[in-house]
Amino acid sequence: MVKPTERRVGYGVAIGYGITDLFGGGAFAVIGTWLLFFYTTYCGLSVFEAGSIFAIARVIDAILSPIMGYITDNFGQTWLGRKFGRRRFFLLLSSPLMLLYGALWVTDMGYWYYLGTYLTIELLSAMVLVPWETLSSEMTNRFSERTRLSGVRMMFSSLGSFLAVSVPGIIMQFTGKDNAITYTLTGVIFSLIYCVAVFITWLTTWEAKDIQPEADPALTSARQGGMISHFKYFFMDLVSSFRIKAFRQHLLIYIFSFTASDVFMAVFTYFIIYALKQDASLVSLLLSNMMFMSIPGTFLFMMLLGRFNVTPSSALRYSYASIIVVLFFLFVVYLQQWQVPTLLFGAIFLFLGIARAGLYYIPWNIYSFIPDIDEMVTCKRREGIFAGVMVLTRKSSVAIAIFIIGVVLQESGFVKGNGAQPESAIHAIVGLMVFVASAMLAVSFWLTFKFKLTQRSHKILIKEVARRKLGGSAARCDAETRTVIKDLTGYDYDAVWGAASEKNPVPVKAKPQLNLKE
Incomplete structure (x- = not known):
């Protein structure tokens, strides 16, 4: 019988694995781009109330995702884990629950409804993304095949992000530019897509469960102890993951660069509408161009890392420098109030999409090799705990960015609704999008010089x-x-x-x- 890591990973398998990132990339792209705007415009929430929903979710998720990683690392000891897989069981369970994503986008339901639905989606995403993240490391240990898995999944992530900004624009053509039903229909459509995607991944992937080293009976017994014992070992695993030098460096690069991207995405709609005095349809057009080019952009960075043997650190620096240039171009457009031709604006965002692909693809490609480094230290395969930390970090970067933006805009005099904004609020929007995002990218740029993988x-x-x-x-x-x-x-x-x-x-x-x- 062929062992799991000896099976070949072709593009068909890579597609089956990567399609779940329609949810991983798309769901939070929709949230990061539209949810704050939806809450404050159509749901009667203040900017502070909306921001607090994301902050509360982060407090809960600070434990939820790592715990999910610990559970999947040890779920193989249970009957369900042995029968359905310690990772893939959760994909099968979560597939029909994806339909709950549509419940986020219902209007006039009150603060507690929106808090409850958002927390539900956070729990569901942990159940899907944490075990799914481990599969690339479990399915193969070949550099080229892991790069293929990471590349294809990021193409689906880019496609999910592209759909996140383009689908509302398409729906707006039929429902109007200022209609809440646009976002409700968007949520329903995406919930159906995510349901099918997760099921396909469950159907086409496998685990390395039959090549794990034989467990020490004494240690197995300890791991099967009571709640206190499990909490103890969970905490030990969590803390020890941060002792791996490459993982610490990778997390810092990841946190600063992804948070910069999240700040840009969350504020960009406000920037176009209030700072440049354009309508929401231009937001959809520009972001659609950016997301679309992220797909070939990912393939380009795959070639740089693989065929041309460019180091991940060098490729990241190309990406960060290009994004910073575009941010300052937008700043000049605002200062001079240029009427940039739509064709030129679109071309610039096509370029931004290529640069952004490197920001997203390379850290997730690097992540798949972190468990190998950890194995050199611990002699154990702990993909789950690292996946838990990574998923927590990704979701935190979105929510922290939105919360900070909510507080800053609230203090700057931002008025909820569709009306004109005071100069102080516009200055805050521009400062967040250009200077805060650029500063975070500069930190990541500096950190890449220390990263040796x-x-x-x-x-x-x-x-x-x-x-x-x-x-x-x-x-x-x-x-x-x-x-x-x-x-x-x-x-x-x-x-x-x-x-x-x-x-x-x-x-x-x-x-x-x-x-x-x-």
Whole structure:
């Protein structure tokens, strides 16, 4: 029988896996682009009330996503996990529940209804995205195939984002530009799409559940203890994930760059309507151009990382620099109040779409290799806990950005509704979109110089993990490999691979070599 990681991942499988990012990318693109505007314009909520919904959801999700990761890492010990898979079971369960996404977009229901529906979607997204994120690492350990999985999923993410901004524009042609039914119909359409997408992923993917190392009975017994025991091990796993140097660096790059993008997306509608004095149809046109070009843009960055062997850090710097240039172009347009021809405006956003593709694709491609680095430290596969942290971070970047924007706009004198805004509010909108977003991208740009994961360093890492699994000794490790391990893990070579244990998952000093069961 062919083992899961020995099965080949062609483009058909990659499509089946990646299609769920119509939800991962699209659902939160819709939320980031339209939900604050929808709440404050059609639902009777103040900017502060709307922002508080996102903030409350973040407090709950701060624990929810990592817990979901811990559950999926250990769900294989249950009857359901053995029968349906420790990851894919949750995809099967969540597919019909995707229909609840449409409940977000109902008008005149009151603050508590909107809080409850948003929290429900947060729970549902954790059930889908956390186990789904682990599958690329479980299905294959080949760099090229993981790059393919990551690339195809980001193309679907870009397609989901494209649909998020273009579908409302299409519906506006029939319902009018200032009609709440536009957003309600959008929610219903997307809920049906997400339901089908998650089911297809469940149908076409697999897990590496039959190649896990044999568990130590004592450790298995401990993991099957009561609630206190599970909470203890969850907390240990969560904390230890942040001790991996490459993961810390990756998270910082990811947080700053994605939050910059979220700030731009949340404020852009206000910028076009109030700062440039255009209507919402231009928002849909420009963002549609941007999202559309994200699809070929993702393929371009796939080629840069794969065929042309450009390092992830260098590719990210190309992306960030290009986005900053476009942001300051928009600032000049505002200052001079230029009447930019629609064709030129559209072309600039096509370019922005290519640059934005790198911002989104590269961090998620990098993420799929983080569990390999962690395995060098802990001798365990913990895709779930890393997926939980990543999903938490992604959703947090959207909600924190929207909450901050809500507070800033509230303090700047923003008036809810469709009327004209005071100069102080317009200045706040422009400052957030141009200067805050650019500053965050500049931080990520600087951090890329410290990040050492490349295609070559990953090959060295995988080769060393395989050698140690076959019983290779620490003494026979060459100097280059030792340097790579130190750069990626943050630990000297003699402090990894067996230096960690269940009671102490983070190596603090070198220990004698242990076998996999330790």
